[in-house]
Amino acid sequence: MAGRKRRAECEYGEAAEEAHHRIHHKQPCTVYEEVESSYNHGYEYVAEHRVKTEFTPLIRAIFKKYGDITIGNDVKSSNLLCIFLERICHVYQRLEPADCLDLTRVELQGMISEIRLFKRHKLDVEWILERVEYKLIEFMNKELGGYEAQVCSLQKKISSIKAELIVMKQEVAAAADIKAGVIALDEEQVGAGEEVRGEVRSAVRRSTRLRKQPGWHEAFCLLDSGDLW
Structure with missing residues (x-):
């Protein structure tokens, strides 16, 4: 449904631009007449304008x-002028509260371009142009509000992630300090062990030298027997 709607808008926009080009260059304008002839609608006259019956009540209003x-x-073509009136009715109906719920920014911008085309051909359409422009501003404000809400949500997520990152960095730094302390303690213990082993080796060397001294054996035996006391 949305695809058919967009195609219809594009087809009409192209027809409007071609019609404007033909009018500006004083060429016969048959684009809208061809579009019109492809439908079998009833027609009525409103102030000498032959328009489709479905639009006559609104045009009269x-x-x-x-x-x-x-x-x-x-406008050089009376048929084209009547189609302009019908398009104004279409825009008016699309702005009704019950029908404007599915309006898009692209469609509103297309309406504005279309009505400005009518204005260039000196139709009094300022009143409906203002309504469409107001609706577009309203739509864009709503769209902006949605984007701002998304930005606010993203900013909260960014702040939360930053806070988590700070905590993680602190935990990593604390773990690094603990690791450095353990390494220093291990090195200190290794150094102390080396010192003890060095003292033991020195004592062994002194003992070895002592045993080599003359009379050492007799002195040791005397010390062991307790006769020294």
């Missing part, structure tokens, strides 16, 4: 409220 909005126009 618009003329009653704003006057004949076609007065002073420079």
Whole structure:
């Protein structure tokens, strides 16, 4: 459904641009007439404008409220002018609360371009142009609010991740300090062991030298017998 809707908008936009080009260069304008002839609608006249029956009540209401909005126009084709009126009705209906829920920014921007085209041909459409522009601003504000909410959520996540990162860095630093302390303690213990072993080796060497002294054996035996006391 959305795809068909976008294709219809594109087809109409292309038709509007081609019609504008033909009018500007004073060429016969048949684009809208071809579009019109492909449908079999009933038609009625409103202030000498032959429009589709489905749009006549709304066109009469618009003329009653704003006057004949076609007065002073420079559209060369009466059929094209009638299609302009029908397109204005279409835009008006799309702006109704029940129908505007699925409006997109692209569609609103397309409406603005379309109405500005009508304005260039001197139709009195300022009143509906203001409504569409207001609706677009409203839509963009809502869109902006959604983006701001997303940014706020992302900022909270970033702050949370930063806080976790700080804690992790502190834990890593503390673990590194503990590891360094353990290594230093091991080195100290190794050094102390080496010192003890060095003292033992020195004592063994002194003992060896002592045993080599003359009379050492007799002195040891005397010491062992207790006669020294």
